[in-house]
Amino acid sequence: MTSDARMTEQKSWRKRKSRFGCRNCKLRKLKCDETRPHCVRCRTYGVLCNFSLRVPDLQPLLEGRGEQDIAKRSALPPPRSTISNAIWADDGSTFYMLDVQDQELFIRFRHRTLHSLGGSAMVDIYEKHMLKASFTCPFLIHGTLAVAAAHNRYLGATHGRCLREYYHWSQCTILFNKWLSQSIKEEYKDLLWATAGSLAILTFSSIHIRSHEQAWPLSAADSSDLEWLRLGTGKSALRRLANPSRPNSVFCAMSEALSSMHQLPTARGASGVPVELAQLCGLDEWSTQDNNPYFAVAHDLSRLLKLPRGETSQRRILMVSSHMHGAFATCLQEKDPVALLLLCLWYTRAREKAWWIDQRARFELPAICTYLQRHHKDNGIIQALIPWGEIRTLT
Numbered sequence: 001m002t003s004d005a006r007m008t009e010q011k012s013w014r015k016r017k018s019r020f021g022c023r024n025c026k027l028r029k030l031k032c033d034e035t036r037p038h039c040v041r042c043r044t045y046g047v048l049c050n051f052s053l054r055v056p057d058l059q060p061l062l063e064g065r066g067e068q069d070i071a072k073r074s075a076l077p078p079p080r081s082t083i084s085n086a087i088w089a090d091d092g093s094t095f096y097m098l099d100v101q102d103q104e105l106f107i108r109f110r111h112r113t114l115h116s117l118g119g120s121a122m123v124d125i126y127e128k129h130m131l132k133a134s135f136t137c138p139f140l141i142h143g144t145l146a147v148a149a150a151h152n153r154y155l156g157a158t159h160g161r162c163l164r165e166y167y168h169w170s171q172c173t174i175l176f177n178k179w180l181s182q183s184i185k186e187e188y189k190d191l192l193w194a195t196a197g198s199l200a201i202l203t204f205s206s207i208h209i210r211s212h213e214q215a216w217p218l219s220a221a222d223s224s225d226l227e228w229l230r231l232g233t234g235k236s237a238l239r240r241l242a243n244p245s246r247p248n249s250v251f252c253a254m255s256e257a258l259s260s261m262h263q264l265p266t267a268r269g270a271s272g273v274p275v276e277l278a279q280l281c282g283l284d285e286w287s288t289q290d291n292n293p294y295f296a297v298a299h300d301l302s303r304l305l306k307l308p309r310g311e312t313s314q315r316r317i318l319m320v321s322s323h324m325h326g327a328f329a330t331c332l333q334e335k336d337p338v339a340l341l342l343l344c345l346w347y348t349r350a351r352e353k354a355w356w357i358d359q360r361a362r363f364e365l366p367a368i369c370t371y372l373q374r375h376h377k378d379n380g381i382i383q384a385l386i387p388w389g390e391i392r393t394l395t
Contacts, residue, residue: 023050027156031393033310040310040352047112047155094138094175101164102145109148116151116355117201118314121254129250130194137191139175142168143198150205154355169202184241190250193242196235204228205356207363215367217335226332228360233325236262261319264289265299273302280338280381293327297342304349317350317357337376341385344368348390366391 021032024042033040042049048059098106114126134141149165176195179188206227209215216225245255266272270283278284281294289295300320304312324332324343331339347365351358369386376382 035310096138096141096171098141098145105145105148105152105164106141108152109144113148113151117147117197121257125250125253126194129190133191137188139172139179140191140195140198142172142175143195143202146172147198147201150202150359151355154205154359169199172199172202180238186248189242189246190244192238193244193249193251196238196242200228200231200235201356203231205359207360209363212363212366212370215363217340217371218367226329229324229329229332232321233329236322236325257315261315261322264296265303273298274305276381276385277302280341280385293331294338294342296323297328297346301342301346305345307349309349310352312349312353314353317346317353320346321350335371337372337379337382340368340372341382344372345385345387348387362394366394 020034022034022039022042024047025032025039030041036051038049039051048055050056050059110127110131114123130140130144134144146165146168149162149168153162153165172195176192176199179192184192207215209219212218216222219225239258243249244251245258246252249255251258268288269285270278270287273281273283277298281298282292283295283298287295297320300316300323304316304320307316328339332343344365347357347361347368351361351365365387369388369391372379372382372386
């Protein structure tokens with residue numbers, strides 16, 4: 001590809017925004033898919049779509065649900081009645097009181113952010129157990145408030161990460177590590193598992209740059225590069241300690257989904273993987289996870305890419321990322337072009353279903369594409385598979 005052609009390709013990223021998208025997408029500076037009556041982006045991120053003038057901007061999804069659903073969720077004690085006595089300790093040495101802004105963050109988490117983190121099973125677990133437990137567990141409440149603040153930032157309520165988000169994330173991490181450094185009590189296993197999920201979200205959404213040229217893998221090497229990947233490996237270790245699938249765990253209802261996320265899509269071979277992708281990954285009938293670092297990711301990603309846009313789920317998204325460890329993670333750290341392309345293709349679907357992934361993908365997705373174009377321009381398969389169409393939707 002000539003330099004003029006590349007410049008034309010890069011300039012084409014800056015496409016005119018939709019004139020007919022919903023107001024929420026315009027406020028968040030995103031390209032609306034214009035699916036009526038509810039666009040995919042609004043449905044995914046927990047707000048009512050507002051093509052109609054009767055729907056306010058960024059109205060939490062819960063406010064538009066049926067009366068029966070609202071009545072069911074009102075069984076949880078109102079946050080403010082609990083907050084009136086919101087001083088607690090984990091072991092008699094750690095205390096924290098929520099101020100007015102923290103109270104507002106908690107309410108936003110309960111009514112908006114929570115519904116963007118997973119399906120109905122996750123929402124029920126939090127509303128029946130974790131929201132109440134957070135007032136007896138400092139590291140959990142700090143993690144909860146930090147995630148709510150990060151979601152606010154994503155929705156455009158704040159510009160850049162605020163001091164409050166930093167504070168709650170820092171306190172959550174300090175207290176979380178303190179508890180992990182000692183023998184884990186049975187009653188804290190679920191609380192630690194829930195907090196690990198909050199820390200994973202915070203790490204993934206933590207990217208504070210203004211241009212994709214400043215993003216990995218284009219940027220100079222930094223100790224924070226792929227920190228989300230390393231944290232994922234740590235969460236796998238915690239999964240063995242906390243065992244959220246144990247019978248007395250509040251997460252037991254999700255045990256089947258948790259187990260399926262870590263299962264190999266197939267034992268061997270290349271069946272189901274598109275020909276070009278299989279060729280690029282070096283997959284053949286004898287390939288297994290043990291002899292090919294791309295095996296599991298390529299298979300699960302191929303299944304994901306076959307689904308129509310908007311019809312996937314967070315579970316399928318996370319199934320792919322659950323295999324991004326070991327030899328594959330090493331390939332990413334070394335900026336291996338095949339691993340980079342697989343991550344790039346995963347971002348195109350993952351960003352639709354998880355706002356914390358979208359926060360990073362907005363920069364790393366075009367950064368990866370640019371890196372592959374600059375450093376592997378002679379690899380025809382890679383150049384053909386780069387998702388330029390997705391890049392054009394980014395702002």
